[in-house]
Amino acid sequence: MQDDRDLRDERKAQGLEPAYAFMIRCRLNGGVATPDQWLRMDAVSTDLGNETMKLTTRQTFQFHGVVKGKLRPAMQAINKAMMTTIAACGDVNRNVMCSPLPDQSQYHADVYAVSCKISDHLLPSTTAYHEIWLKDDDGTKTQVAGDAVQDYEPLYGPTYLPRKFKISIAIPPHNDTDVYAHDIGLIAIKGSNGRLEGFNVLAGGGMGVTHNMKKTYPRTGSMLGFVPTEYTHIACEKIMLVQRDHGDRKNRKHARLKYTIDDMGVDVFRSKVEDIWDQKFQEARPFHFDSNIDTFGWQKDENGKNHFTMFIENGRIEDTADFPMKTGLREIAKVHKGDFRLTPNQHLVLGAVPDEEMPQIKEMLAKYKLDNTNFSALRLSSSACVAFPTCGLAMAESERYLPELITKLEGVVEENGMRQDSIVMRMTGCPNGCARPWLAEVAFVGKAYGAYNMYLGGGYHGQRLNKLFRASIKEEEILEIMKPLLKRYALERNEGERFGDFCIRIGMIKPTVDGKTFHDDTAEVEEDQDSEAVLEALEADDTSDFPTVEDDVASSGAMLSDAGGSE
Template sequence: MSEEQKLSANEPLKLNSNFLRGTLAEDFADVSTGNISADNQQLSKFHGMYVQDDRDVRAGRRKKKLEKAYSFLIRVRMPGGVVTPGQWLKMDWLADEYANGTLKLTTRQAFQLHGVIKRNLVQTIREMDSVVLDTIAACGDVNRNVMCNPNPHQSEAHAEALKLATEISEHLLPRTGAYREIFLDGDKVASNEEEEEPIYGKTYLPRKFKITVAVPPSNDVDIYAHCLSFIAILEGGKVVGYNVSVGGGMGMTHGQEDTFPRTADVIGFCTPEQAVDVAEKVVLVQRDFGDRCNRKHARLKYTVERMGADGFKDKLEEYLGYALQETRPFEFTSNGDRYGWTEDANGNSHLNLFIPGGRVVDTPAFPTKTGLREIAKIHDGDFRLSANQNLVIANISPEKREQIEALLEQYKLSDTHVKSALRLNSIACVALPTCGLALAESERYLPDLITELEETIESAGLRHDAITIRMTGCPNGCGRPFLGEIAFVGRAPGKYNVYLGGGFHGERLNKLYRESVPGGEIKALLSPLIEDYAKQRQDGEHFGDFVVRAGYVAETTAGNNFHLNVAQ
């Protein structure tokens, strides 16, 4: 094997980890440090957690010769983002008891706890287990949390989408007993048979793998941004099957032109009975043909780009033993959330709340966390986390609606969606101070930047016109920035690459408009474009389409190294 073909360091690490055990149990038991070894940091991801430190206090602790302020991010596996009121209450309690007092709703429809110190880690996992929640495969080189469209106003279709998301999640879970041994009972399951991973094998996947299930006309799960997606095809309100898309992905690296975002290709149609099998076989193709030498090229999007969509489909059908059917017609009309109240045919009500940055926290003005806790105490339906970091209080019975409306009023939650459409269509990743990859602020800065842009939006008469706006602290794409009509990607402290022209339905990548723009100059940069859009747009034309038509940026196509051509 040549030097160029040498396996990445993670491959032998996984192979020699004894099915993801490593020395994690011993490391977590060592409270002389808040950190764990570099190898165990990689293995811990498979169990749903990352080591982080508070970068705001790094310099001060360094001067005092103290260890970094290490803690763990814990991510929960919850297919489709659906949890019971009891599970909500447990997570609310854990946030206060062991984390930093807040709950983060992620863009993968999951909870994140931040600030869990090592000595509390195992107990936190055990508390989750008591309400049938876990963190298995929430991170790592495996299939991660499976997303689906909440669609509270399409109950039957949502039920089918959630069923599929749950079945895929369970089918693709790692089979190792490591999680239970390390975090729950500490005992190795007795067996005379050698442990095996029937789907993943000893080295699992080359990189992370992401799956979504969408119900048109809503593309709120952003199917074009993911490795594998199932697009529900409805006839008479019933799901008759799914179009299959493969090869989407958002991450890239600044300055490395062979890394790029890619939109997924729709390659065929499968029946509901075939969907789990299709999911497994796509994973197997990626397991066998993904790049295990260069982790920057190890995602499925690069496998599909290298093989071609048709070539990948041919290999998939070889693994399946049957052919996919021809793609069925479908249409998306947005990739945002539907806010406010809706009712279904069963008489139940659903309320979609806007949660800024997905951060459930109490502030003096808006005691959101307390309000949702009180609602959970009486709610007899469920909660659904959206892929846009928002929350649906779902299946509110007629008997409970009046009580819940009173609590919404009491805790100032009634009008969370009475905001500009720009703000309601925003996403920000966590970034600083905890993410080790962040180059610039995101969650803490985007609300202020939107406030500045709203001055232009209001004066241009665009308050109620939806424009998707996304910000991330680095180019790894956790907030799916490269599909935003307007997006900001951290380049350095206080500086952002500005992207324009993504498709409103999530179907088209945006294009780099300006590099390394200081935050204080963004309003001046974008205001003329926004004003031009207000004056020159055609009927029904979205902002992303306008900036392409007007020549501010060129249109992109799937798989292009879109970031190469900077607008002049």
Template sequence: MSKTTLPDGLAVNEYLKDNSNYLRGTIEESLADQTTGAVADDDTQLTKFHGFYMQDDRDIREERRKQKLEPKHSFMLRARVPGGVSTMEQWLAIDKIADDLTDYGSLRLTTRQTFQYHGILKPNIKPLIQGICKVGLDSIAACGDVNRNVMCNTNPVDSRLHQETYEWSAKISEHLLPKTRAYYEIWLDEEKVADSEADQEPVYGKWYLPRKFKIAVAVPPHNDVDISANDLSFIAIADADGNLEGFNVAVGGGMGSTHGDVETYPQLARILGFIKKEDTLAFAEAVMLVQRDFGNRINRKNARTKYTVDTLGVDKFREETEKRTGIKFEDERPFEFTQQGDRFGWIKGIDNNWHLTLFLEAGRIIDKPGQPIKTGLREIAKVHKGEYRMTANQNIIIANVAEEDKAEIEGMCRKYGLLGEVLSPLMLDSIACVALPTCALAMAESERYLPRLIEKFDVIAEKHGIADQPMVIRMTGCPNGCGRPFLAEIAFVGKGPGKYNMYLGADGRGTRLNQMYKENVGEEEILSTIDSLFEQYSKERESGEGFGDFVVRKGFVNAVYDGREFHA
């Protein structure tokens, strides 16, 4: 590691960023090394800023070790798609790239309202990035210690308000992009900057942020982007005529924690106040700068904005934000969230176009026996005149379908198994992270297991007469929180092979955390517990009472509105 002016005792990543020459590192040398399918250790951290992670297939890791082979290294790349909107030209390119340049030939929609590829071999990374860039997409800052993909309500243009908030999400994303030309030099063969001093980061600085930074834009009453899981959120406020007036600004949300470490916890975003819409970019930058300047650069486990807010206090964080904008927050405007899931089926917009939301199990887009999902979305993209909108709950919307094209689109959806199967409310409101076999952090299954577990829950719900009751159910393979488990009415967080911590008590609106109910349980105990809880819920619930509210009212768990009271 070269000489640095940074003080001793910081997290290792701080020195990596300092010595990276604005995120270049030795990535080009790693790509050229044909003796391994991996990249150099330091570069595995820097490539995240370029949108991809190194992984290996854990299903065959031990077999390869016995054969004295290195792990089967491959890469996961996540795209930057503000608001989750893809044109049909882009989708057809995305689809072809999956076939041509990945081992799995599939796509996966993420809980950050974008798509990612798995199983990319090292020689295919550069052509893949060039492929998505040719259709106006990229993977800049999709990962790493920077602002990541900006999410927005996926209500598909059914009001002027939603369209304008989507446009703000795109503006925020562009405004907070890193300015280094490293991405363009390495992947798009742009001429290299001769003087690195001319390549400085005017907003991020040489050391970027202490940790990742996530932003969401929401339009009440729908909280499908889970504003409380984000470092910074903008909650749209309309005037009397339904036009966007400005935003309530919320800071310090986040889901990640570590099993058994009381110094880590999920947290709900806190509202700083109201801003006018013309000040949105100034406040987005200012909040990020407060986190840049005050965030913990010693312990990465405590480096997210939520801990900065808790350490400084909300009032001090607000003051520092105002100092950087020169503008005072106004008082918070009233709003209410009523649900956090997607709305499935056809919705008609104010422009008389139609929008069809389709459920995708765990967000995986792949052809299955009797359900060629990937083929279906490709064939629809060839004739559809609108766009696809990816949701923050791993689903997809066929947006802006003209009245005269509605029957054709619906017929194609049925032909390819995208529509027609009756799914339970439990399945429709579920989220699972990738977990095994590719995620290095996974302690237990998630994507491959949750749908099968929910099928067993459906049998229990039917037995107790509550099969039509929606419940938000989420599963993750570890406590890092990629699937936002701590905002679910029922959640399972991987603890070890086949074992999960079980959480109950969020409110189905994304405004309350859940709490651990049982620790380190396997399927047999999970099913018996669900059977007992569903029986009591069916007999003792009040009119209109959701499951999360019921378990809190009955004292199974406490209501948690501050992550410092959360017990992992």
């Protein structure tokens, strides 16, 4: 449940309760939808939501502004599209992510099939979801997306997991899923025959942090080893079960897998997984990443199909007076015979377009201005969470403000010949990490309305955490820091040197070696308001008087927006 925070003060002054509505999130492993499903999701947002859709950083659809009377019809409409919302929230395995880039069609199909297998294997088995949402008023069930399932939980047990659980799959050389940021990260390894051989398995990634609580920190996944394709879903299950049995159930701020592994040690955790699996991880296979952003424009895969990646700023699908995006995508979905692939960076791939359909699709893309990828690389590489007006935990603007900030920085980018130079910049309205800001080369994390903590030094490939550079700064200070820093980067960088690496080399910030050192050696000590009370509350797990920025539900019941850290 959420409310429109833009209207809070006005409604309060009128003696009215907040403008309550619900957010609904789908489960769509790998982010792949059919044109018919796109049309049905468009209809849900138009008829039952606030007429917009959000493409999230975990590759799924999110609907805002669903009032209570339309909640059940919306859930049933999603189900009739052969989609579901089960396991999109809660202390279970969430939406399984998979790289959508289709340059190697058969290889991608192999990897995507594993993502589906993992998602199905770890799906909760209770029938409660169907009984609550999908039964008609006469007690009969409507069409169900999948078979009716058992009324017990063979994997999750009666108490589910200590905390949410996330899995992502990356296909080198693209780390477009931020594979290091999740409880389990799977790095696809190609065999000599060009097909999928298996995965390097990372465990213990996680993005959620709480301001002024240094016992909370982001973490990148630790390498456990290699697993052949046929055992991958079982390895994921066993990792999840060790977390189920050993994760902290007393303090939810210490309940994610990242803390379990740090408390145990990686070697002990690996041995516990191998003990219940009765198999051992093999030696990790070599791999490399080139980037973690999307490749925009047209690409042709090995089977001759064409794919167009379009820029959707911060994943918001809507019509405006000068950009009928939502209408255009609806019209394309009526004629498109391929698929729609949601990317982890909140953009959209129009997939599997045959050559003979290219002229019509190109004409429609141009008509609705969807073919425009002529943006600065800084903008193309950016990402923001939802924040205001719907997220109940937002402390500052994000989705609505980041485009404005980038516009104010693009001048210096252009002047210094860096229009085509990618710099990963991310913004969130709170430290939950929904847009995975802790891995960005430069990130702004909301601290109060109009004020952000600034972080520098993340790895361009998504492999290294950044570190706090300035605390609670506003736009004027952001621009005073960023403009000369960007100019200096243009003049002093080494050939091929990325912005995050440059910030470390020139001494702007020290590198973060691992999650436990995230708060060490910062350029500026973050103010520690009421630190003793905060730490005492953390020890007692009584943080009701403080902003709960790692939990999915605020005290009012407002569900966090989707994406990287808390969706």
